[in-house]
Amino acid sequence: MKVRFTKMHGLGNDFVVLDGVRQSLALTPDQLRQLADRRFGIGCDQILLVEAPTRPDADFRYRIFNADGGEVEQCGNGARCFVRFVREQGLTAQREIVVETMKGLIRPREGEDGNITVDMGVPRFAPDAIPFISPVDAVVQPLMVGDDEVMISVVSMGNPHAVQLVADVDTAPVASQGLLIENHPRFPQRVNAGFMQVVDRHAVRLRVFERGAGETLACGTGACAAAVAGIRRGLLDSPVRVATRGGELSIAWAGDAQPVYMSGPATTVFTGEIDL
Numbered sequence: 514m515k516v517r518f519t520k521m522h523g524l525g526n527d528f529v530v531l532d533g534v535r536q537s538l539a540l541t542p543d544q545l546r547q548l549a550d551r552r553f554g555i556g557c558d559q560i561l562l563v564e565a566p567t568r569p570d571a572d573f574r575y576r577i578f579n580a581d582g583g584e585v586e587q588c589g590n591g592a593r594c595f596v597r598f599v600r601e602q603g604l605t606a607q608r609e610i611v612v613e614t615m616k617g618l619i620r621p622r623e624g625e626d627g628n629i630t631v632d633m634g635v636p637r638f639a640p641d642a643i644p645f646i647s648p649v650d651a652v653v654q655p656l657m658v659g660d661d662e663v664m665i666s667v668v669s670m671g672n673p674h675a676v677q678l679v680a681d682v683d684t685a686p687v688a689s690q691g692l693l694i695e696n697h698p699r700f701p702q703r704v705n706a707g708f709m710q711v712v713d714r715h716a717v718r719l720r721v722f723e724r725g726a727g728e729t730l731a732c733g734t735g736a737c738a739a740a741v742a743g744i745r746r747g748l749l750d751s752p753v754r755v756a757t758r759g760g761e762l763s764i765a766w767a768g769d770a771q772p773v774y775m776s777g778p779a780t781t782v783f784t785g786e787i788d789l
Contacts, residue, residue, distance in 0.1 A: 514789050516540075518548070519598060520555060520782040523590030525730030525759025527782075529557045530598045533564040534573075542582030544789045549580035555787060558726045561591050563599060571613035573599060579725030586615040587671030589733020593629040593779040596621040601781060616671035630776040633734065636741045636766075637669040644673070646699040652745050658693050665694075666742035670773065672724070673700060674738035676707040678748075682718045685710075691722025705732065709739045716754045717743060730759030737773045740764035 516538065519530045529548050531538055540548075540560075547554045557580065564574040575595055577588045595612060599605050600623060609622035621631040640647040645667045647654055656665050656675070665675040675694055679685040685708040694706035706722040721735035722728045736755040743749035744766060752765040762777040 515786050516789055517784070517786050518555065519602075519784045520557070521594040521598065521780060522759075522782060523593050523731060523733065523779050524757055524762070524777060526559075526590040526732060527557045528559050528561050528591055528594055529555050530561045530563065530594060532602060532604075533562050534604060538562065540789070545578045545582040546580070547789060548787070549582075555785075558723070558729045559585075559588055559591055561588070561595060561598075563595065563604070566613045568613055570611060571618060572605060572607070572610040574613040575619075576615070579723070580727075581725040583725050584615070585672055585725065587633075587734050589631060589633060589670070589735075589737060589775050590731055590777070590779075592619055592621050592631045592633075592733065593775075593777060596623050596629050597779040597781065614671065624776075627778065628776050629779050630774055631733070633670055633737050633773045633775055635770060635772050636737070638667065638745075640667065642669050643667045643704070644701050645675075645704075646701070656694070656697065656699065658690050658697070661690075663690070666746065667704075668738040668741050670734040670737045670741075672734055673702060673704040674707055674735060675700070675704045676709055676739050676742040679708045679710055682708055682710045682720050685720060687720050687722055687728055691728060695722060695724050705735055705738075707732075707735045707739050707742075709743065711743060711748050712756075714748070714750045715752065716756070717749065718756045720758065731757040731762070733762065733775055733777070736762045737764055737766075737775055741766055741773060744768070
């Protein structure tokens, strides 16, 4: 089977984007892992599938598959690439679109400056919304990671995040703790592990060990979760500049019951066709 694809990235968080509107696609987990393999396939952190919507109030359906072949609920950097893709491919002329995801609707918009802003929805904090096994609903929670107790803030941005403060992201234990936190038994659906260094009240540095993908150069939902966690802890004020290893995102959040807005670039790298 020949599959047409577009390689894209949002601050180095890279994607293989597939047009499921004009070609029929039903890929197996093995085929998804082949696409994501950086030596035997195209190589990416996630595969994004653009489909026709299943509900009347959406323009498109957006599906996300991690490099391990598993489908996940949300991807912020991918959402920006989604907008750039459907506009460049002539699937829409609209600057703002309504996109159906596994966890509801998002509304990304391409600005005149080329940056894309995404309404990422209202963050959720209740343990059962993450999901996270905890007897209390607290802004900061203890978590045993190996022999160490770390303090985390749990946030759902349509996908689960555990954010911890670190003194320096360059020396943070991302490699040693990331996989342990991702697969911690208190997170029944696994979790994205964020390591956040506060620079000032409007700026942080961030590294994220993503569920099913490992550490990536940038994580859009992780940036949203980090900013929200910092604001709730009284450490940050909106808007927050989030510096990742791939570049910078701007996150704005007005507080409880309000949506989070993420702004940043999206880049097309190349297009091609692959045999699966």
